[in-house]
Amino acid sequence: MKLKSTYDDYFLRAVKRFDSDVSGQRTKAFEMFKELEKVGHVGSIKYLGKCYFEGIGCERKNDKARDYYLLSIALGCYKADPGPSSYEVLRMIDDEIMDAIDVVENARPSDEGKNISCEDMYSAYVNTVIYGSQKTLAWYRLGNMYYDGIFVEQNKKWAIYFYRRAFTTGGMERYYEADNALRLGKCFYYGDGIGKDPVLAKYFLRHAGHILWRYPEDDATALCTSLLDSLGKLDNTYLFDGKDYMEEDDYIEDTASEWLYHIPEYI
Template identity: 25%
Template sequence: MSFELFLQASKYNYSIAQVYLGKCYNDGYGVECNKDLAFNWYQKSVENGSIIGEFYLGNCYEFGTGIVKDIIRSVYWYEKAAKNGNMTAKLYLADCYRLGKGVEKDEIKAFEYYENLARQEIADAQYQLGNCFYNGVGTKIDETFESHKILAEQGDINAKFRLGYCYDEGIGTEINKVKAFELYKVASEKGNNNSLYNLSFLYELGEGVDKDDKKAFELIKKLAKKGDLSAKYKLAYYYYKGIGTETNKSKAFELYLAEKEYLDAQFQLGYYYNKGIGTEVNKSKAFELYKIAAEKEDSNAQNQLGFYYVSGIGTEKDLEKAFYWFNKAAENGNVVAQYNIGESYELGSEIDNNLSKANYWYHKAAEDNNKFALYKLGEFYELGKGIRKNEVRAFEFYKKSADQGFINSQYKLGHLYSYGTQIDINKEKAFDLYKLAAIGGNVDAQKCLAFLYKQGERTEKR
């Protein structure tokens, strides 16, 4: 019904209706999803003077929605919308300046945007401003602490929050959770919402104050009622986990559902539909939501979408599309996807076998200490798969993985201690590792452990 009304109004050049019609086509709401038509209607809305349409047009160019991806054009439309007062466009523009996307990198300009938006209680801007203070982006850390201290002493409420954050995170000073709590409390009582949010964390964790989950819940609920998006997500998490309240997964689901326009909520809703949390299991809806989030460059959603295509969950099985989304997620830094893409190249399941590329992606995942990738690298070096054999390197990778409790690596490490040629043989260490892996369910380790028991070599029967 909404789609039909928007369509009728759009024919009379009502720009806001054209924007909503574009969103219907983009999200598949009341009509089949069509990104090209979404772009066309956003463009028509702009021709009719829509400011929010300018933002959506920029968004289309940034992510290649219905049009060839063009970061420079996206910045152009973000700037147009920002000059016309669109807050979301200002936030996206700040990100562009911070990262140098489609524009010359300018951290000071990004900081200024975040600071101005944060003063207007834009939660995402407050979060990014905190990151700027923490990492010294567009500002100097030491100067930041001193300037906040001076302004806080003069009674500036926002400065009290920022000073509290400095004490909370140890920015320009030593960490002092008690001082952070005190400053957050004063600022929150004067209406600073960001302080209210951080106070809930301190109550939840028991940092700077006695742990009080109920108080944490009350503060987040209060902030969520004010419309704070981050607080709504946190409240959903509290209901999901039963923190400070009874577990209520239906309420958690409803909170995410109410914010389904936003990226984080779209991913979480996909997860809830996938697992049947607070609602019935619906793999098709989960797929649709993951796809929307994936197209907005959410790497977790991209990886999940790849898994859905591999397994044919909520959609038809399509190994080519699976590889595409795994690859997108991997390029966006998703460690699980980096492992998945490495496995695809190793096994030749979704793409032609290529051990060199498999080795590259396993190394990328291993940089973040992924235990599965570390195990695979150990295997590559042990067996000489696509690289020269090197038992010492294999041992190093297996050990890093085994230290994280991965039973297959524990078994392999035990094997090298038993039969290694470049590693000193140590039957006692081999026994201990086999035992760990065997308890975890590794069948090969169980067989080796039985053999060592039978032989009784260099170990007691324990």
């Protein structure tokens, strides 16, 4: 498999095997979806969740199913195809715990005298994504857990899409909103978990900077300012659109909007 068109053909063949009534065909489908995951094929994500949830071609593992269904929601491809929807499956896996996020947010693991495990935190944040009102904060916290490998297997690529979901959902406390944007900006600046992109780096760093100026003594403010200064004004080669040059601000906004709200085919 070398070209995206070949990956897409391979995905369709995997789906055909998945829909088969023959056990051996479904086992092969699972193996094919795992191969597609390695190249970042988004279509494989929800199918892998279904495989792990129902034990199709693999041992049934709710923890693994939860991971893939959660990512499918973050990516925006959570509808019932294959059914049920990602939200419905997560409701089957996790019982509703009202106000779970408030419990863990008020007792972080580092607090003395508190006994909240990372597993409890993870469950509370997933639960909040499904049932709660503080979904944005939950996405941000989940992004941190995947970025740092806390309780879950470290996966910076996945973390970026949890941060993206937090950014597009909105409604977080301003400092957390700034930190979420700063984390995205750093990832694009350094190529950490995703390809380097000075345009997107500048967009997110600038968004963070609009908030962080209120915290002049904070280390995050100094870092944000330093990275923005090093980017400077974008080169005209980034501003070419068709046959016309665009204003830098317009180009940055257009590029960011496309990345934020477009369901990717590959990650």
